Amino acid sequence: xxxxxxxxxxxxxxxxxxxxxxxxRVLPSLIREVPEETVFxxxxxxxxxxxxxxxGFAFRSKTxxxxxxxxxxxxxxxxxxxxxxxxxxxxxxxxxxLSDARIAFVExxxxxxxxxxxxxIGRALWRETLVDAAIFRQWIVNLxxxxxxARLAHLVAELRHxxxxxxxAADDEFEFPITQAELAEALGLSSVHVNRVIQSFRVAGVxxxxxxxxxxxxxxxxxxxxxxxxxxxxxx
Amino acid sequence: xxxxxxxxxxxxxxxxxxxxxxxxRVLPSLIREVPEETVFxxxxxxxxxxxxxxxGFAFRSKTxxxxxxxxxxxxxxxxxxxxxxxxxxxxxxxxxxLSDARIAFVExxxxxxxxxxxxxIGRALWRETLVDAAIFRQWIVNLxxxxxxARLAHLVAELRHxxxxxxxAADDEFEFPITQAELAEALGLSSVHVNRVIQSFRVAGVxxxxxxxxxxxxxxxxxxxxxxxxxxxxxx
DNA sequence: CGATTTGTTGACTAATATCAAACTGTGTGG
DNA sequence: CCACACAGTTTGATATTAGTCAACAAATCG
Numbered sequence: 001x002x003x004x005x006x007x008x009x010x011x012x013x014x015x016x017x018x019x020x021x022x023x024x025r026v027l028p029s030l031i032r033e034v035p036e037e038t039v040f041x042x043x044x045x046x047x048x049x050x051x052x053x054x055x056g057f058a059f060r061s062k063t064x065x066x067x068x069x070x071x072x073x074x075x076x077x078x079x080x081x082x083x084x085x086x087x088x089x090x091x092x093x094x095x096x097x098l099s100d101a102r103i104a105f106v107e108x109x110x111x112x113x114x115x116x117x118x119x120x121i122g123r124a125l126w127r128e129t130l131v132d133a134a135i136f137r138q139w140i141v142n143l144x145x146x147x148x149x150a151r152l153a154h155l156v157a158e159l160r161h162x163x164x165x166x167x168x169a170a171d172d173e174f175e176f177p178i179t180q181a182e183l184a185e186a187l188g189l190s191s192v193h194v195n196r197v198i199q200s201f202r203v204a205g206v207x208x209x210x211x212x213x214x215x216x217x218x219x220x221x222x223x224x225x226x227x228x229x230x231x232x233x234x235x236x
Numbered sequence: 237x238x239x240x241x242x243x244x245x246x247x248x249x250x251x252x253x254x255x256x257x258x259x260x261r262v263l264p265s266l267i268r269e270v271p272e273e274t275v276f277x278x279x280x281x282x283x284x285x286x287x288x289x290x291x292g293f294a295f296r297s298k299t300x301x302x303x304x305x306x307x308x309x310x311x312x313x314x315x316x317x318x319x320x321x322x323x324x325x326x327x328x329x330x331x332x333x334l335s336d337a338r339i340a341f342v343e344x345x346x347x348x349x350x351x352x353x354x355x356x357i358g359r360a361l362w363r364e365t366l367v368d369a370a371i372f373r374q375w376i377v378n379l380x381x382x383x384x385x386a387r388l389a390h391l392v393a394e395l396r397h398x399x400x401x402x403x404x405a406a407d408d409e410f411e412f413p414i415t416q417a418e419l420a421e422a423l424g425l426s427s428v429h430v431n432r433v434i435q436s437f438r439v440a441g442v443x444x445x446x447x448x449x450x451x452x453x454x455x456x457x458x459x460x461x462x463x464x465x466x467x468x469x470x471x472x
Numbered sequence: 473c474g475a476t477t478t479g480t481t482g483a484c485t486a487a488t489a490t491c492a493a494a495c496t497g498t499g500t501g502g
Numbered sequence: 503c504c505a506c507a508c509a510g511t512t513t514g515a516t517a518t519t520a521g522t523c524a525a526c527a528a529a530t531c532g
Contacts, residue, residue, distance in 0.1 A: 044467070062373065065463045068381040072373050084366045087359065092370050092468040119352065123323065126362045130320045133365065134328050136372035137298065137308050143379035144424030145304040148520070179478065188380030190521050195479065210479095211529090227301045231280070232328040384488070415510065426489050431512060446511095 003027050005104075006052055009078040012165055013131060013236055014124035023118055027111070029104045034097045036177075041095035047085035049105040053077050056101025057177060061185070062093045071186035073135060074098070074159065078166045083129055086111060099177040099212075131234050138232045143188050146227065148197050151187045153226030156207060156214055161230055172219070177212040239263050241340075242288055245314040248401055249367060249472055250360035259354055263347070265340045270333045272413075277331035283321035285341040289313050292337025293413065297421070298329045307422035309371060310334070310395065314402045319365055322347060335413040335448075367470050374468045379424050382463065385433050387423045389462030392443060392450055397466055408455070413448040 003024045010016050016024075031054065034040050041047065043062065053075050060072040060081055072093060075081045081095055086108055097103075115122035138158070142151045159176060163169035180198065184191040201207050206222055208215045216222060239260045246252050252260075267290065270276050277283065279298065289311050296308040296317055308329060311317045317331055322344055333339075351358035374394070378387050395412060399405035416434065420427040437443050442458055444451045452458060 060373070062377050064377065064381050065465075070377045070380040072376055084369065087363045087366055088370070088470050089472075090467065090470070092470070093373060116355065119355070119358075122355075122358070126365070127323045129362070129369065130323055130365060133320065133369035133372055134324070136369055136376060137296070137329060139376050140308055140372060140379060141298050141300060141306045143376060144306040144421075145300050181478080185380075191478090192480085192522080193520055195481090196520095199480085229301075231326065234324050234326070234328070236325075417510080427510095428490080428512085429488055432488095435512085 010124045029106045031104045039094050039096045045091045049107050052104045053079045054102040057098035060093050134232045157226045157228035173215045176214050246360045265342045267340045272335050275330050275332045281327045288340045289315045290338040293334035296329050370468045393462045393464035409451045412450050
């Protein structure tokens with residue numbers, strides 16, 4: 001049920017009436033299984049559908065002229081990482097699976113019809129894109145002002161927070177199938193340096209990242225090192 | 237005419253009928269003169285109005301726990317830098333004037349009424365916030381993957397492009413009243429390093445930044461150094 | 473099981489930060 | 503009109519962080 005996922009997600013941030021929920025439930029969608037590390041929406045595409053991550057993880061990224069890739073955001077189940085394609089003609093970035101994923105696709109015209117009939121849903125979707133933007137702002141702060149350890153700590157603290165909101169993180173660990181090289185691409189660091197920072201966190205008893213899981217040993221310290229403050233996630 | 241400015245701006249990215257434009261014209265607003273370097277919307281505020289920059293420049297910024305300030309975006313006349321406050325309860329950043337500025341404030345309830353009556357306007361505003369987010373994504377790429385000279389070049393190329401869209405930049409120069417220390421805060425660099433990069437650009441005949449103006453000597457080279465590609469600005 | 477990807481280590485280098493001092497230009501009050 | 507103050511810029515010296523390269527080890531996959 002892709003729309004069940006959407007409903008659950010939208011309800012984290014917005015009031016969705018049962019009526020609205022029923023309207024969402026009849027949205028037609030197509031589900032695809034996408035293997036890991038597959039670009040499933042391309043920069044420069046003219047999207048005609050929006051996707052909902054049903055299981056697994058995806059990320060947004062851009063590749064520069066000289067071949068460096070920057071990861072812009074991570075998306076667990078429930079996220080709609082190309083909702084902005086509804087109003088912008090072209091994708092300005094790629095969407096790639098981190099792990100094997102199930103992804104639902106909904107045609108724009110169906111979403112547009114729904115928004116027209118039910119402005120509340122339109123507002124809820126708009127809000128999702130605004131929270132997205134707020135997360136981008138926070139990433140700018142991380143890259144612009146924080147040291148390598150603080151960047152990693154902040155990223156992990158953010159993921160933990162977002163994942164537990166949708167029930168995907170236990171208190172002290174969560175699944176996150178990422179390589180150090182990919183972490184490096186998200187943090188604007190080299191993979192060697194990421195490796196060293198992770199090691200220092202292991203030694204210091206802050207966290208461990210291994211075999212597709214993040215294990216949190218000392219959340220308070222993590223939050224402190226990363227300067228993490230959840231305000232920017234705008235949860236109700 | 238704050239709303240005249242809004243109309244002109246919205247028409248860059250969206251179709252606004254004359255009917256819609258008339259409806260925008262009757263939006264009540266309050267105009268304030270704000271001196272330079274004044275925080276006029278604060279992080280953590282619960283905004284009840286949106287602002288439109290009528291003249292001068294403003295910027296968004298966040299300050300970290302250890303006192304470093306990161307500038308997130310620059311806003312020339314025509315911009316509505318707290319449009320997201322319409323749907324998000326709290327500001328997650330500050331809004332500050334760079335120069336003396338005239339700023340118009342419009343109560344949320346008026347905008348909300350207008351959106352309800354005229355969904356096209358709602359869509360145009362949503363689109364504005366999406367372009368905003370696209371610019372944030374690009375800034376993440378700059379901070380994460382580019383060298384100091386490339387970051388500065390990209391910022392200048394972006395500003396030139398955005399300013400000429402609203403008629404605020406000549407071919408080879410534009411007003412931009414910023415100090416090197418502030419540039420440093422936007423680029424995630426130290427002010428000393430920004431100074432050295434600017435000097436190297438002067439010597440190389442790429443650009444000059446002095447006395448509140450940016451003078452472009454070789455735009456092609458500038459665009460190249462910064463890896464600037466306007467796609468992400470999503471102009472129609 | 474071999475092949476490939478991912479993680480780890482060390483040595484070395486490059487980019488950028490930091491600190492402190494001096495310099496420049498502009499505006500202000502006497 | 504000068505002296506001074508102030509903000510912004512410039513310079514040099516030095517420190518630090520993070521990047522690069524190359525080799526190797528460990529894990530994972532078919």
